[in-house]
Amino acid sequence: MSNNKNPISLLIIYFWHNPLVLAFLMSASLLAGAYAFEYIGGLPPCDLCWTQRYAHMAILALSGGGLLIKHGPNIFSWATVIALDVSFAVAGYHAGVEQKWWQGPDTCTSAGIDTGVDMESLFDSMMESNIVSCGEIPWQMFGISMAGYNFLISFATAQFVTFALLYKLRKNHVTAN
Numbered sequence: 597m598s599n600n601k602n603p604i605s606l607l608i609i610y611f612w613h614n615p616l617v618l619a620f621l622m623s624a625s626l627l628a629g630a631y632a633f634e635y636i637g638g639l640p641p642c643d644l645c646w647t648q649r650y651a652h653m654a655i656l657a658l659s660g661g662g663l664l665i666k667h668g669p670n671i672f673s674w675a676t677v678i679a680l681d682v683s684f685a686v687a688g689y690h691a692g693v694e695q696k697w698w699q700g701p702d703t704c705t706s707a708g709i710d711t712g713v714d715m716e717s718l719f720d721s722m723m724e725s726n727i728v729s730c731g732e733i734p735w736q737m738f739g740i741s742m743a744g745y746n747f748l749i750s751f752a753t754a755q756f757v758t759f760a761l762l763y764k765l766r767k768n769h770v771t772a773n
Contacts, residue, residue, distance in 0.1 A: 615760035616659040619676050622753045623655040623683075626746060633742065639735060642728040643703040644690040648746055651683035673761050680754035687747035694733050694741050704730030 611618040630649055633639045641649070658679055662672030693700035733741045740748070 611756070612760050612763070615757040615764075616662045616673060616676060619655055619680060619753060619757050620659040620663065622749060623652040623659070626749065627652045627656070630742070633735065637735070640728050642730040642732075643701065644686065644693065644730045644743070645728075647686050648683060648690065648743070651679055651686055654679040655683060670761070670765075673757075677754065677758050677761065680750060680757060684747050684750035684754055687743050687750055690730060690743035691741060691747050693730050694743055700730040704728075 627649060630641065630645065630652075634641055655676055658672050658676040662670070662676060665672065689698075690700075692698050693704070735742055736744075
């Protein structure tokens with residue numbers, strides 16, 4: 597076995613043995629980015645964006661709990677995996693809505709126009725509306741939206757954490773026998 601000092605390899609090995617640290621750092625980074633886009637970039641979140649944020653908040657709480665209670669039950673580890681799966685599922689759904697592959701939820705669109713109202717009332721109701729469309733792509737890089745990046749990062753993290761936990765479980769089972 598070679599003594600590899602490549603920093604990327606060392607980081608991967610560290611996260612392989614500490615998958616909850618990866619889940620925690622990934623969610624913290626994605627949440628920080630989302631809030632930066634909102635408050636610095638002026639891009640308000642839509643309803644699906646908020647759902648993705650809630651999933652990352654759950655990942656932070658669950659992985660943080662698992663890190664604090666290292667010698668307790670691994671329920672935090674598997675709950676973190678479920679939250680990661682929810683995160684990439686919602687992000688994938690959101691990316692599909694943005695690409696017009698399927699219809700988004702009603703909470704992401706306006707309710708429609710009542711043709712029986714005068715123009716002034718219509719204008720006032722439009723000005724009071726805070727609905728941000730889930731089907732619009734407010735920012736993208738290399739043709740991939742924020743929801744798309746969230747999907748890719750959350751999916752990769754979920755797979756890595758799942759396989760690392762399965763490896764730990766198998767290793768502990770083999771050493772116990």
